[in-house]
Amino acid sequence: MHNVVPNSRAYIAICARRARRLGVDIRVDVRATGFIVEGGRVRGVRASLKSGESVEYRASGAVVLASGDYSASPDLKREFISPAAATIEPVNVYSTGDGHRMATDVGATVINGHLAHIGVRFIPPPRSSIAESLPAFRPLARLIRIAMQRLPMALLRPFLMKFLVTVLEPAPNLFAAGAILIGSKGELVADWNDDRIAALGAVHDHRGYILFDGAIAKAFESWPNYISTAPGIAYAYLADYRRNRADLFHSAPTLEAVAAQLGIPGQAIRAAVDAVNAKREGAGDRAPKPLSTGPFYLLGPAKLLIPFTDGGLAVDTSHRVLDAGGAPIPGLYAAGSTGQGGLLLEGHGHHLGWAFTSGRLAGRNAALESVSPPLLR
Template sequence: MMSPVPHTSDVVVIGGGGSGLATAVAAAEGGADVVLLERRSEIGGSTALSIGSLTAAGTSFQRRRGIVDDPDHLVEDMWKFDEELLSGDAPDLRRLYAHESARTLAWLIEHGVAFAGPFPEHPHRVPRMHNVIPNSRSYVARLDEAARRAGVSVITGAEAERLLEEDGAVVGVSALVDGQPRDFLANRGVVIASGDFSGNRVMREELLSRSAAGAVPINPDALGFGHRMAADVGAELKHMDKLFGPQLRFPASPKPGLLDRLPLWRWFCRLEALVANNVPPSFLRPVVKSLLVSHMSPTDEMFRRGAILVNASGERFGQEAHPADELALQPHGRGFLILDRRLAAEFDASPHHISTAPGIAFAYFSDYARGRPDLISRGADAAELAARIGVDPGAFQSAVDSSGLTGELIAMGPVHSMLTVTEGSISVDDRLRVLRDDGSAIAGLYAVGGVGQGGMLLKGHGHHIGWAMTSGRLAGAALAASETTNDQPSNQAEPRNQ
């Protein structure tokens, strides 16, 4: 049986998350013929699972609020999240992101993505966090529309297996499309936009700490295929042992929250943004609290004030100094946060909150009791609460006896130790070209988003999305402007939506 004729285009993008979509849109709108390969049956990647904030400096939103900002100040403030770790990690890329961030936000707005803000987040010296409206799926919806308008061939169920080389340059991708092998050749370049490797248990065990290896990935489909393919052709991988986390997270609500139920119609998102940007913050707090109790982590301050953490059997397995790390090493990385009525009251009013959206709203115990009653269980004593949450009564009694908790007991959970993203990435230069160990570029190969951080470490809200969109936009525009190196006519791929 003859192999299918290779499909030839200008640009092949591997991965249909935010960075891959941004790359495809920018390249296609610049006149390039683009094919996007997505391994799953639908696009979105980790972007669709994120909170959706984008941090940027010098934006129109800031100017409307009278906020004077400087991209160089954004660079400095990003270091302040962890100066010892972040300083010098990839200064050229951090500077590139900071100076292009406002243009990226404007580009997304031009494509119909709506935002509210800016909002403050320490240690940023001025408000820079722009929140997507109504949720992160809006990025995917608007960029998907733009990609199809621009003629991008989106092929789902397409698992990239290896990069194709010729005379030391990457010239295409070999992939399985619905289990059948196909080659996709690229006249101008291949862009790896496959995300991080947090969903790959083998890579986590090989490269990360025991707690990170045992944590539950937020995106189990982030398997690190792009890292492997790039390394196979000589790319340098950087900071593969770095990450921020794990962190405690409650599971998703069995019922979609208010923000998850809102439609993604373009006009409706714009209307929501208009409202969000023109009403006092107090009007937004009920909506934001819905987000907080659905997606945000409980603060470790609860443990410092006397709450304890037990595993799925009811055992207290540590002293909660590093609760997420400790829980990750327990069976299934699953447990319960235990408090009493006194602590519940303490975390039901300022200054103690369970979770927060900086500068907008705090979520207290009563917000969780109303918004996520599935997470709250009560018992008059340890035996009653153990029965309610299904743990061993003897082990749970011992756990309570080891604490200062008294009277009526309350369990919040289950709670999981979860891994948001890994920071290890392919080495890239400030043109997003993939680099070898000696600093030379691999012709025809680019990387963007989480897989293309180039050793840059990103801590804090809005930086990963900001880099994903910025790097994708820049790589796509650069490829659209590059000269065609192969004059063969391109074939027409058949887009397939699932």
């Protein structure tokens, strides 16, 4: 569902192109600030332009909210999730929760507001890849698809790795093998079996480095021990990070030497590893082996991020937004993350699938409200 070529921008470009051909007027750099409510019905939205000018847009049928989640809203994260979540940065800085805020102002309710996906991800590279700048040109997309189907993986792998080593989450099996999280001052943030989300949440900048030794590194050069993956594409191993993410990959014969590459105090990182090893030696087979085989590796920084929140407005089966009493708010629909309505979306691509499906249905139902009742029958 999310393996789109030439890049993820193709979704927006292709949908926008089709919408314009159908006569849709797309306004950019406009932020909705509230609803126009007349006679107990939502009639349109109030908005502000980039220049600061206030404008109004009125609907001939009904209004559809499709403004995403609130992962970039500290206030809503604090209200629905926790004060700690409010300090964690989003993956999408545009998910400001405006639709949720506007809807609750007219009586809507949020279901599962406390749920969010919080994960540890590698920071993006300092420069965008060529693939990210490719246009959503249909012949180009077809050529890429044919290449992916027919070319040997040995030729495709360098291009695929540019994606797989960008901002994906490090696989849990890396920690199960014995890797640990180290802070920027060399302190231990999380051992192999600690709650890494909670531990990084307590670090002031929510950043850390993944530390492991030569024995673990050797194991993660090939299947089944991968460092990151995207379903249906490929797996990235340690060598792929060495080749493609020099900004994340650090290695040296000793702990002190690899720490020096990042300006981390060698004495501190040595003390952290000694403490981990002492605990593991006493645990026997219940814990991974001590980190003692050089060379030593640091991958990072990795950062705590919120890709999405799962709190959505309560909606009915027609995607009409419901008030606290369960009655539809006249003239208001919601789709995507805004209108998730208590639906739990687990797995890759499910949020995209819900966005397309709910958006199509909500849009159709809202448009039908501008059609006279005899035509509806």
